[in-house]
């Protein structure tokens with residue numbers, strides 16, 4: 001036991017571990033804030049779709065030898081997010097089909113481009129890290145940490161500023177529009193913020209596992225809590241705790257960062273499901 | 288005084304006309320019931336009044352100082368609300384949002400208004416409960432309280448008693464009648480012609496493609512359409 005504690009103390013002195021924790025916690029926080037809305041809007045898979053878009057954009061950035069691929073990846077992902085959320089109601093191709101189309105399409109094209117243009121000798125390794133997250137979270141530079149901090153603060157700020165509007169628009173878009181709330185504008189803001197979070201989260205867990213990061217904390221919280229505020233706060237805490245725990249475990253045990261975090265999220269989901277089951281049964285017995 | 292004027296309104300979906308050439312006036316303080324068969328375009332008409340749908344032709348003109356911020360709406364229940372984690376208080380307060388502008392939080396007056404409206408509709412004791420776990424009748428009252436937070440001048444109700452038991456239905460009708468007495472204009476969609484005739488001051492009967500009848504309740508009962516649909520039950 002003391003051995004592990006010693007190891008902790010030792011690791012914590014490395015700046016790269018500190019950076020990884022800061023960035024990991026911030027990303028977990030941002031993604032959990034949006035998770036509740038995405039799950040409730042029946043857009044669970046939008047995270048998946050957008051992350052594949054980001055993957056495709058990253059492949060193009062790599063082929064073009066861009067030094068800072070953020071500059072390409074972020075705008076492309078934002079545009080796709082807006083398109084996907086806009087098609088929501090009255091499109092010819094329904095929401096889930098549109099997401100599946102874009103998601104699989106960009107994945108294939110991204111891999112194709114990587115294959116044709118990549119000069120790297122370890123192509124399979126490159127693809128694997130982009131898809132499942134890499135140890136790159138442990139090799140963050142100061143610039144990347146700051147970029148992440150600034151974007152996270154922006155996301156959190158927007159969420160706090162528009163919290164009640166996001167609730168109303170998610171709960172009943174027609175009512176909001178009918179009574180003079182600009183639902184379209186808030187949906188647009190939501191789309192942009194989602195895209196930012198996805199691009200951020202790709203660093204942490206990789207393109208394939210983002211949905212888990214976004215959805216599991218929200219679903220866990222919804223098992224137990226019944227008000228929007230409680231669910232939001234709870235999913236935030238769950239997400240941050242799971243991300244921190246997953247990161248630490250992966251550092252100590254040497255497991256892949258992304259999948260370890262998601263595994264902890266899944267464990268959290270089971271614990272909350274049990275808790276929810278027990279509390280609802282208890283309530284029923286009391287009448 | 289006229290509050291809403293519909294002029295030669297035609298509504299449809301992708302070329303298919305649902306309502307054609309409809310004209311009517313709603314005056315301040317009216318209680319207008321829109322009746323008609325399923326699929327005759329009642330909800331579509333209401334969505335047009337709410338500007339959720341653009342008319343194919345014709346127009347809806349507000350007057351008497353009516354703005355979107357004065358309109359409250361009780362929608363037909365949508366699927367998304369069924370598993371939404373929201374407390375009753377959160378739902379009712381969200382009705383105040385159209386007054387907030389860019390302000391991120393509700394102010395004290397708005398919070399008080401939400402409490403008052405919950406009191407008025409008898410759902411104040413449920414304030415902390417989860418919306419989705421309540422009965423249909425309670426949910427409708429909560430949505431009505433939210434609609435009242437959004438507006439004091441005019442309320443649009445789309446089948447407010449659908450799925451309620453007889454007791455809850457009767458309560459709901461009483462409540463709406465009381466709100467109307469307090470000076471709120473009511474526009475209500477209903478299947479229940481007998482109840483509509485009992486409470487409403489005006490009736491709009493939509494048939495396939497065109498209005499069968501627009502006018503006061505008294506005239507409606509004398510009309511052909513009224514005699515067929517209201518039958519003996521309406522003439523109390």
Ligand SMILES: Nc1ncnc2c1ncn2[C@@H]1O[C@H](COP(=O)(O)OP(=O)(O)O)[C@@H](O)[C@H]1O
Pocket residue numbers: 300305323324325326327328329330331332
């Ligand atoms: N979103 C839509 N797209 C296409 N047709 C629609 C849509 N909504 C309603 N309709 C059609 O318009 C007609 C009127 O519908 P609606 O206004 O809901 O009727 P009511 O509320 O009177 O039962 C129906 O024939 C329906 O099939």
Ligand SMILES: [Mg+2]
Pocket residue numbers: 329330363445
């Ligand atoms: Mg209808």
